[in-house]
Amino acid sequence: MHVVLRGDESNGPPAAAVPPPWTAVVDPALRAVVDAVIREPHRPWTIARLARLAGVSRATLVRRFSAATGMGVADFLTRIRMTVAADLLTTTERSLDDIAARVGYRSPSAFGRAFRTTTGMTPARLRRSAAEYGHWPT
Structure with a gap:
């Protein structure tokens, strides 16, 4: 099951066929x-x-990261967290509290809001959908 993170919907190739922009980062600091x-x-x-961590100023990091990936640092952080969360939701039976903590959220409700904003669905809906379509651990 592929979870589309908002911003992936373009008129180009399917999101699954296009590697995420951060995989091509060659700048050692980035x-x-x-x-x-x-x-x-x-x-x-x-x-x-x-x-x-990168050994640069905040302004330099923001500028270089955006130029290299086409996205902001905060957007990248959110996308990584939600991608990890989606994987945990669809491949484990971990609680929402545990998943929220594993991706940096102190509150399951804050995590749920961020997840819904990023993916367009609630964590519970993704989990139900994964189970419904057979993408659940045996």
């Missing part, structure tokens, strides 16, 4: 940011903290 967020989506990342 690669460090991308890798850190993917490795630890639960951390309380801020642009300032990510800029320090």
